[in-house]
Amino acid sequence: MKKKTILTIILLSLVLTSLPQIFYTNNGESKIIGKVNNGKIHNAYKLPRKGKNFKYYSYFSYYILGRCYIHSLIYKSIIETYSILEKENPDYSYRIMDCTKRKGGRQFPHKTHQNGTSVDFMTPLIKNGKQITIYDKIGSLRYLMKFNHNGESRINKNVKIDFEAMAQHILILDKTAQKNGFRIRKVILETNLKDELFKTKYGNELNKRKIYFVKSLPKKIDELHDDHYHIDFAEI
Ligand SMILES: [Zn+2]
Numbered sequence: 554m555k556k557k558t559i560l561t562i563i564l565l566s567l568v569l570t571s572l573p574q575i576f577y578t579n580n581g582e583s584k585i586i587g588k589v590n591n592g593k594i595h596n597a598y599k600l601p602r603k604g605k606n607f608k609y610y611s612y613f614s615y616y617i618l619g620r621c622y623i624h625s626l627i628y629k630s631i632i633e634t635y636s637i638l639e640k641e642n643p644d645y646s647y648r649i650m651d652c653t654k655r656k657g658g659r660q661f662p663h664k665t666h667q668n669g670t671s672v673d674f675m676t677p678l679i680k681n682g683k684q685i686t687i688y689d690k691i692g693s694l695r696y697l698m699k700f701n702h703n704g705e706s707r708i709n710k711n712v713k714i715d716f717e718a719m720a721q722h723i724l725i726l727d728k729t730a731q732k733n734g735f736r737i738r739k740v741i742l743e744t745n746l747k748d749e750l751f752k753t754k755y756g757n758e759l760n761k762r763k764i765y766f767v768k769s770l771p772k773k774i775d776e777l778h779d780d781h782y783h784i785d786f787a788e789i
Pocket residue numbers: 663666671672673783784
């Protein structure tokens with residue numbers, strides 16, 4: 554009986570925590586308050602759990618932690634980017650990882666992601682020249698995946714980061730953001746992987762566009778940015 558009560562309380566609190574994410578509606582414009590590492594967001598937009606060619610990576614992060622919110626114009630840019638990619642890279646799927654909480658503020662373990670301008674995107678993977686999505690389905694564990702300096706998975710060398718698809722995504726994202734009054738302020742990708750990215754056709758364009766990739770990072774933080782790339786946006 555006692556076990557049952559505890560279980561009911563847990564379930565009930567999980568449902569209650571999820572309610573805002575279930576019923577929230579996007580309306581009007583968002584307002585950034587403070588900085589990316591010490592700030593909030595007013596009237597954030599909730600990203601969809603999934604679209605035709607993209608998904609939010611984790612039910613837990615989406616519904617329970619509520620990290621699926623972002624500034625309204627960055628929201629617009631993200632959605633427009635995926636619809637452009639639907640045509641430019643058909644049959645390819647993308648994943649969004651942690652963004653910001655509904656009202657912003659600190660979220661463990663991220664120091665940034667506080668004011669609705671930071672988004673983590675999952676590094677897309679290929680095997681034998683074809684996209685492989687099996688590792689995209691492991692939720693929060695995906696943050697723990699490790700890759701070597703060439704972007705090959707440590708558990709299976711045939712699985713590699715798809716640098717071309719990733720560069721293409723960042724490039725379109727910057728273009729749509731600029732159309733919506735924002736720009737990419739900074740990309741964080743493990744510094745050892747950048748040469749692989751810039752080697753690609755779209756990577757070369759990223760370079761020409763002078764999108765800022767962080768040059769050096771403390772080792773621990775650097776190593777965390779291989780399974781995802783972090784993007785900070787800023788108003789133009
Ligand atoms: Zn991040």
